[in-house]
Amino acid sequence: MELTKFVVLGIYIAILFLIGIIASRRVKSMSDYYVGGKRLGYWAVAFSARATGESGWLLIGLTGMGALSGLSAYWVVVGEVLGVAISWWFMAKRFKRKSDQYGAITVPDYLESHFKSTKKTLRILAASILSVFVVIYVSTQIDVTGKAFESMMGMNYELGAIIGFFIVLTYIFIGGFVAAVWSDFFQGILMFLGLVLLPIVVWFSMDGGTGIVEGLHNIDPALTNIWGTSDNTWMNIAAMLGFAMIGLGFLGSPQVYVRFMSIKDEKEIDKGKWVAVVFTLLTDAAAVTIGILGRIFFTSPGQNPEAVLGKNAEHVLGMMTENFLPYLLVAIYIAIVLSAIMSTIDSLLVIASSAITRDFYQKIFRPDLKDKDLTKISRWVTLIMSLLALAIALIIAQISPDRTVFWMVIFGWSGIAATFCPVIILSLFWKGLSEQGAIAAMLTGFICVSLFKFVLIPMEGIGPYLKKLDVLAPSFAIAMLAAWIFSKIYPPKNTLQKN
Secondary structure (H helix, E strand, O other): OHHHHHHHHHHHHHHHHHHHHHHHOOOOOHHHHHHHHHOEOHHHHHHHHHHHHHOHHHHHHHHHHHHHHHHHHHHHHHHHHHHHHHHHHHHHHHHHHHHHHHOOOOHHHHHHHHOOOOOOHHHHHHHHHHHHHHHHHHHHHHHHHHHHHHHHHOOOHHHHHHHHHHHHHHHHHHHHHHHHHHHHHHHHHHHHHHHHHHHHHHHHHOOOOOOHHHHHHHHOHHHHOOOOOOOOHHHHHHHHHHHHHHHHHHOOOHHHHHHHHHEOOHHHHHHHHHHHHHHHHHHHHHHHHHHHHHHHHHOOOOOOHHHHHOHHHOOHHHHHHHHHOOHHHHHHHHHHHHHHHHHHHHHHHHHHHHHHHHHHHHHHHOOOOOHHHHHHHHHHHHHHHHHHHHHHHHHHHHHOOOOOHHHHHHHHHHHHHHHHHHHHHHHHHOOOOOHHHHHHHHHHHHHHHHHHHHHHOOOOOOHHHHHHHOOHHHHHHHHHHHHHHHHHHOOOHHHHHHO
């Protein structure tokens, strides 16, 4: 069994390295390294955007949340499908059109050009915040990698985290954005097939048995309440909104929107939107269903799920594959879990590298630097930032052994989303947004995520409700308000000229 796992894992790694080598032949400029020369097709972009947006959170975190929360976890599916649909249907074309018009290859490029900024404040702020939260987000993905190797390969956590880290770093170091997109496409296919097929196999292996709702009701009637598992109505509302509002992150997060910059043309967006929405609906619903089936199969009425499934039910996917699939398929599912994790790490590392190399070093300090030299520097920046993320992941593992994948990853996701999404949305749909309003929104979103997480949530009284609501929705809303207030106080220059 162990030999089979390592053979399959070896084949998977070999494919990723081959992708990196082939992709490296297409990297001839900064545009190639960061946005694939803006000539990628809709299948690759759609799968890459979805694989990047989901991460190991989908397979490890969301399956576990399905086991713990029952039917109410499907609110995550509702929120994510709406977020992806709005993004692809109403925002992608506008963003593609504007970013091409500006000649932008990074989100800070886009923002600086959009506001015709003569100062570097907006670029510095965007690149700084992006660098901070991307490193945090990458560290959470490395943490998930270690947990995946530990639970599914029986490997030491630290060793697993380091191995997974070096795998993804190698092909990104070689091939840049093209390698990230191509590998995401390959890994996205694995994720899709693995998630959609597993609940079908499990259901028939269980001989149908009782229905899902009946099975959950026999264990705990609260698990069948779509509104939540609490007796407190307001707590359930907060939990429902917390789950659904996760989808806000698809409305402008740089690691997703750089994919819209890279796509060949707007016609490809029309095709890709259907791929993205169907992918999201099926994979997210399958992940929650896997967790629910695991809860039904592995626990008895009144039994604490953590006593059987492990801390926060994060082992449910591994237990399901071990119990219902042959050895070879179990090994393939290990590769699928790693695919979900690495498809996010690779994209984040490219984003972080672009923030430091292009948005700081070239645009501020060395505008005379040639793309050829900058591409080399980008690779070394990628290495340094990824090592920093690895160190953070290993430190967090030591000081917070009770951490959960679901909410750890959401914190990094929320930090990026609350900072950038309000500004991207308003820049596309509101001509009244000023540069000062954008700066205020970004600072507010950045500060609020940490304020809610570390100050308000631990408070008595309101704290438990905010914990269920989580940090993204309130931070997002306050950032939007800040953008409106400061844009009214400091209106855009063109508005002043007309007046």
